[in-house]
Amino acid sequence: MIEQIKDLLTGEFFTPTRSDQRFATKENQIRYNNLKARQKRRAKAEIDRALDANRNILRKILNNKEEVIKTHDFLLGAGFNFGITTHKMNKEGKLWSCVYEYALLHLGDGRLKITKI
Known part of the structure; x- marks a missing residue:
C-alpha cells in the first residue's frame, strides 16, 4: 500500500507518483514557490530600495569621473543612507564602505x- 502525503500548499492528502513529490499538482508547486519568492522579495524590499537609491546617488555624483570628494552633509542632502552598504573593503590599509x-x-x-571599484 502506498502511503498518502500532505500537499505543502493546500494541505490535501494525495498519493505521490514519485518518491520526491511534495505537491498534488504542478500548479500547486508553482503557486507555492511563487508565494515563497514573494515573501522573500517583500522581506528584502526596504533594504534593496535603499541600496538602489544609494547606488544611484553615487553613480550621479561620480558621473564618469575617477573619483570625487564630497562632504557628509552633501551626501545626506542627496538622500544617501550611510547605514546601508553592501560590504567593506580594505584597500592600502584603509577601510572603505561599498555600495x-x-x-x-x-x-x-x-x-x-x-x-568606482
Whole structure:
C-alpha cells in the first residue's frame, strides 16, 4: 500500500507518483514557490530600495569621473543612507564602505572620497 502525503500548499492528502513529490499538482508547486519568492522579495524590499537609491546617488555624483570628494552633509542632502552598504573593503590599509561597485572612504573633517571599484 502506498502511503498518502500532505500537499505543502493546500494541505490535501494525495498519493505521490514519485518518491520526491511534495505537491498534488504542478500548479500547486508553482503557486507555492511563487508565494515563497514573494515573501522573500517583500522581506528584502526596504533594504534593496535603499541600496538602489544609494547606488544611484553615487553613480550621479561620480558621473564618469575617477573619483570625487564630497562632504557628509552633501551626501545626506542627496538622500544617501550611510547605514546601508553592501560590504567593506580594505584597500592600502584603509577601510572603505561599498555600495555595489562604488566605494567611499572617510577622509576626516566630514569629507568622503567616492570612487568606482
